[in-house]
Every structure is written in structure tokens, then in C-alpha cells.
Amino acid sequence: MGCSKCGRPGVIFQGYSGLHLCMQHFKEDFLHKAKKTVRQHHWLVPEAQIAVALSGGPASCALLDFMRTIVGERKDIRLVAVTMKNNRPYALENAKKIVDASGIPWYIFPKNSETIPQGERPGPTLRSPFPAHASIESQLILMAGALKIDTLALGYTLETHAEWVIRNAILGDSVRKSGCTPNVRPPVQVIRPFMHIPVKETGLYTQLFLNGQDERVETEGKDHPGDPVSLLLAQLYSRHPAIPYALVNIGEQVKKFRGRGLS
Numbered sequence: 101m102g103c104s105k106c107g108r109p110g111v112i113f114q115g116y117s118g119l120h121l122c123m124q125h126f127k128e129d130f131l132h133k134a135k136k137t138v139r140q141h142h143w144l145v146p147e148a149q150i151a152v153a154l155s156g157g158p159a160s161c162a163l164l165d166f167m168r169t170i171v172g173e174r175k176d177i178r179l180v181a182v183t184m185k186n187n188r189p190y191a192l193e194n195a196k197k198i199v200d201a202s203g204i205p206w207y208i209f210p211k212n213s214e215t216i217p218q219g220e221r222p223g224p225t226l227r228s229p230f231p232a233h234a235s236i237e238s239q240l241i242l243m244a245g246a247l248k249i250d251t252l253a254l255g256y257t258l259e260t261h262a263e264w265v266i267r268n269a270i271l272g273d274s275v276r277k278s279g280c281t282p283n284v285r286p287p288v289q290v291i292r293p294f295m296h297i298p299v300k301e302t303g304l305y306t307q308l309f310l311n312g313q314d315e316r317v318e319t320e321g322k323d324h325p326g327d328p329v330s331l332l333l334a335q336l337y338s339r340h341p342a343i344p345y346a347l348v349n350i351g352e353q354v355k356k357f358r359g360r361g362l363s
């Protein structure tokens with residue numbers, strides 16, 4: 101099927117927009133969505149010290165490329181990549197390829213949550229409701245702090261955010277705080293520029309535009325396979341592809357509402 105905008109061969113059909121997009125229009129759409137998210141949240145400010153969490157998975161590689169694109173030649177913003185050592189050699193190879201190509205400073209840390217003193221663990225308000233994510237986030241936040249970084253960019257995608265909203269709604273206060281408390285300012289701000297981009301599109305972006313990435317590396321976020329909520333949501337999204345957008349938007353509205361102190 102040809103691109104809905106220009107008629108050239110399509111590379112993706114977006115069920116939520118009803119559009120077929122060619123390679124160029126897919127890239128434009130992808131970057132437009134991520135830039136809009138960054139702009140709306142005022143995440144790119146002068147003197148920012150930003151670390152991109154680079155696992156070597158497709159979303160993290162796409163995120164590093166995106167952040168490098170938007171920071172561009174700005175001399176007032178520092179951009180580095182941070183990686184926790186993992187047991188996925190292909191992923192580390194991918195990470196190395198992309199930092200070598202980009203020239204961005206890269207820091208690798210051992211994975212060992214036991215070395216984090218209890219008092220220095222980020223509080224629940226900073227964390228993802230998923231235990232696997234929360235542990236990684238805690239360690240990345242500490243890494244960023246050690247490097248004098250004030251912003252940590254994570255490659256979480258649309259589906260992950262939509263699932264947070266559902267879990268926060270279902271599971272009550274202790275979890276709700278994890279995703280939606282904006283009024284506690286962390287020393288390291290966590291940003292998620294791909295929160296409006298489906299996971300499939302981060303994979304396609306990496307495949308099409310980041311040459312040499314090893315396709316054996318799976319997308320992150322499969323750390324709770326078989327979970328009934330995840331499975332039900334995946335089935336729902338396949339029938340109604342606009343629903344994750346609606347959920348993320350609801351989550352953002354709740355955040356704003358609470359941010360005004362009206363909750």
C-alpha cells in the first residue's frame with residue numbers, strides 16, 4: 101500500500117491514525133511526536149545535563165539518536181549515555197555501535213542493586229510500578245547522580261505508559277504514587293520522550309535509520325510476560341489501536357490535576 105501522504109511505498113500502517121506511511125513520512129511523524137512530547141513537558145532547558153539510558157535494545161538506541169538530534173549543536177546542554185552491564189552481549193554490541201557512531205560519552209556501570217545503600221534508593225514516587233523497571237530506574241538514577249547529571253531519559257513507550265495508567269487505577273494508592281505524583285521534585289528528573297510512540301515504531305525506527313544494529317536484540321519491556329493485565333491490554337490494543345493513546349492522555353490529565361493541588 102502506498103503512503104497516504106505521498107504515494108511512495110509504505111513501510112508501516114498506523115492503526116490509530118489510519119495512515120500508511122513511507123520511510124520519510126514515518127521518520128517525520130516519529131520525530132514530530134517525540135519532539136512535541138519534549139516541548140510540552142519543557143524537558144529541554146538551557147544548561148541541562150542529560151543521560152540517556154542505553155540498554156542496547158531498539159527503543160534505547162532510537163532514544164539516543166533522537167536526543168542527539170534535538171540537542172544538536174547546542175553547547176549549553178551536556179548529553180551522555182549510561183548503560184548498566186547486562187547479560188545480553190548483542191545488546192551491548194548495539195550500544196557500543198551507536199555511541200561509537202554518535203561520539204557521545206558513554207559510561208558503563210555494573211549491575212548490582214545490593215551496592216545501593218537503602219537510604220539512597222529513590223523513593224516510590226520516582227519509580228515505575230513494575231518491579232523490574234523500578235530496580236533498573238533506581239540504579240540509573242544513582243548512576244546519573246554520580247555523573248552530576250540532572251535529567252535521565254528513558255526509552256519507555258506508549259504501551260508501557262498506558263499500562264501504568266491502568267495499573268495505577270486498579271492497584272490503588274501505593275502504586276498510583278509511582279506514576280503520577282508530579283509535585284515531588286527529584287534530584288534527577290526522569291523524562292520519557294517516547295511516551296506517545298508505540299513500541300513497534302521504536303523498533304522500526306532503529307531498523308530503518310540506525311544502520312548496523314543487531315536485530316537479535318529484543319525490545320525492552322518484556323519483563324512481565326504472561327501477566328494477565330499485559331495480555332489483556334495487548335488483545336485490546338490489537339482490536340482498538342487508539343486506546344493506549346487515550347489511556348496515556350488520561351494519565352497526563354490526572355497528573356496535571358494533582359499538580360495543581362486539587363486532588
Ligand SMILES: [Zn+2]
Nearest residue numbers: 103106122125
Ligand atoms: Zn510518504
